[in-house]
Amino acid sequence: xxxxxxxxxxxxxxxxxxxxxxxxxxxxxxxxxxxxxxxxxxxxxxxxxxxxxxxxxxxxxxxxxxxxxxxxxxxxxxxxxxxxxxxxxxxxxxxxxxxxxxxxxxxxxxxxxxxxxxxxxxxxxxxxxxxxxxxxxxxxxxxxxxxxxxxxxxxxxxxxxxxxxxxxxxxxxxxxxxxxxxxxxxxxxxxxxxxxxxxxxxxxxxxxxxxxxxxxxxxxxxxxxxxxxxxxxxxxxxxxxxxxxxxxxxxxxxxxxxxxxxxxxxxxxxxxxxxxxxxxxxxxxxxxxxxxxxxxxxxxxxxxxxxxxxxxxxxxxxxxxxxxxxxxxxxxxxxxxxxxxxxxxxxxxxxxxxxxxxxxxxxxxxxxxxxxxxxxxxxxxxxxxxxxxxxxxxxxxxxxxxxxxxxxxxxxxxxxxxxxxxxxxxxxxxxxxxxxxxxxxxxxxxxxxxxxxxxxxxxxxxxxxxxxxxxxxxxxxxxxxxxxxxxxxxxxxxx
Numbered sequence: 001x002x003x004x005x006x007x008x009x010x011x012x013x014x015x016x017x018x019x020x021x022x023x024x025x026x027x028x029x030x031x032x033x034x035x036x037x038x039x040x041x042x043x044x045x046x047x048x049x050x051x052x053x054x055x056x057x058x059x060x061x062x063x064x065x066x067x068x069x070x071x072x073x074x075x076x077x078x079x080x081x082x083x084x085x086x087x088x089x090x091x092x093x094x095x096x097x098x099x100x101x102x103x104x105x106x107x108x109x110x111x112x113x114x115x116x117x118x119x120x121x122x123x124x125x126x127x128x129x130x131x132x133x134x135x136x137x138x139x140x141x142x143x144x145x146x147x148x149x150x151x152x153x154x155x156x157x158x159x160x161x162x163x164x165x166x167x168x169x170x171x172x173x174x175x176x177x178x179x180x181x182x183x184x185x186x187x188x189x190x191x192x193x194x195x196x197x198x199x200x201x202x203x204x205x206x207x208x209x210x211x212x213x214x215x216x217x218x219x220x221x222x223x224x225x226x227x228x229x230x231x232x233x234x235x236x237x238x239x240x241x242x243x244x245x246x247x248x249x250x251x252x253x254x255x256x257x258x259x260x261x262x263x264x265x266x267x268x269x270x271x272x273x274x275x276x277x278x279x280x281x282x283x284x285x286x287x288x289x290x291x292x293x294x295x296x297x298x299x300x301x302x303x304x305x306x307x308x309x310x311x312x313x314x315x316x317x318x319x320x321x322x323x324x325x326x327x328x329x330x331x332x333x334x335x336x337x338x339x340x341x342x343x344x345x346x347x348x349x350x351x352x353x354x355x356x357x358x359x360x361x362x363x364x365x366x367x368x369x370x371x372x373x374x375x376x377x378x379x380x381x382x383x384x385x386x387x388x389x390x391x392x393x394x395x396x397x398x399x400x401x402x403x404x405x406x407x408x409x410x411x412x413x414x415x416x417x418x419x420x421x422x423x424x425x426x427x428x429x430x431x432x433x434x435x436x437x438x439x440x441x442x443x444x445x446x447x448x449x450x451x452x453x454x455x456x457x458x459x460x461x462x463x464x465x466x467x468x469x470x471x472x473x474x475x476x477x478x479x480x481x482x483x484x485x486x487x488x489x490x491x492x493x494x495x
Contacts, residue, residue, distance in 0.1 A: 014146040023120040026242035032064040036255035059262035069334040074114035079404040112139040121240040127230035129211035160231045234372040247332040254324035261317045333357040
């Protein structure tokens with residue numbers, strides 16, 4: 001088991017790594033806390049000293065592009081609400097539904113993983129036993145997970161350290177819970193802020209096997225371990241880096257243009273007054289009279305007053321913001337819904353085009369998601385086989401992460417109606433030449449138009465006793481009840 005000093009050293013080393021530092025930046029940007037929030041304005045006085053300027057406007061507005069991109073990806077990846085873990089074996093499918101498809105907790109945790117791994121660069125699930133003894137999975141944020149290799153420990157064993165802030169105590173101090181997992185057991189510790197790590201007295205026994213649970217109707221407490229560290233990682237990409245990397249520069253530039261425009265407008269809200277020939281000592285009095293009395297006196301006949309305004313570079317900033325916005329959705333592979341209203345294409349074509357990059361992103365991510373699900377499936381199948389004396393294998397299960405995209409219902413309905421009318425015309429043409437065809441040939445042609453397998457229905461068709469019945473009327477009668485309802489509703493009924 002790791003020593004307390006080793007645990008603290010490993011956590012601090014992991015926390016200060018480049019990957020985890022950038023992951024925390026990803027978290028900030030997901031929460032809308034961009035670098036523009038830290039912006040300050042300085043000036044240099046006549047003596048060359050630098051001072052912060054508190055008189056100028058310093059607007060700090062953030063548009064949460066990154067949160068939109070991440071949420072779009074997660075929602076689109078899991079947009080199919082049907083079963084996504086499948087088997088052709090009906091009994092195995094029932095087991096899988098309990099663990100995955102019908103398990104609302106699992107679906108919620110999977111969504112958290114799809115969001116978290118893109119923000120942090122990777123994300124984790126860990127297995128645990130429910131009160132009924134069945135294995136379930138929970139999401140663990142990457143920032144609190146430390147993978148410890150054999151070469152990094154004195155005892156030559158692998159570990160996973162999982163820590164999180166449990167609550168905020170007195171004097172705003174963070175109370176951390178720390179778990180150290182190996183292939184047999186888990187030990188519990190606690191830490192206040194950055195103080196000493198001590199064993200957690202609230203967890204008993206400590207350490208203990210991976211799972212403690214009770215079965216229905218049994219007062220005994222059962223202990224069980226998974227025989228391996230039950231943490232499973234899903235990577236965002238090969239380098240395990242946050243998706244913010246692709247779009248951060250564009251987001252920062254957009255913030256700069258957007259906030260700069262607001263600052264320009266606020267700083268130039270009042271006109272500049274130029275008083276020529278002024279010889280008095282109290283310019284404030286002149287400005288007060290101008291504001292209150294709407295007129296001022298000038299000390300000499302040659303004096304005059306000019307009002308000057310400042311031209312704000314609005315169009316240039318707007319153009320740059322539009323470029324940045326386009327690049328954000330392009331490089332981030334998201335959908336800019338606002339751009340759809342400016343499209344000249346049909347709605348369906350515009351939506352398909354807009355979703356192209358997002359679909360491409362999800363296609364790539366689907367491969368990693370299936371690899372990740374295989375790791376979970378190992379644990380689940382082992383449990384199913386043990387409890388039911390079966391021998392199910394990975395090859396008995398497949399995954400279906402079909403995605404749904406927004407469509408224009410009216411356009412889809414019009415396309416379906418056109419197709420139905422086309423089929424009706426073709427079937428009518430076949431019936432009109434029916435006298436030149438035998439009944440079997442004519443029915444085969446009609447089934448082709450209706451996308452019906454003729455071999456499956458031919459035994460249900462009436463068998464005429466002589467050639468006199470091989471007529472279009474007989475074919476029309478035979479078709480009654482075979483034409484799908486959607487073709488009839490769309491105008492495809494044969495008359």
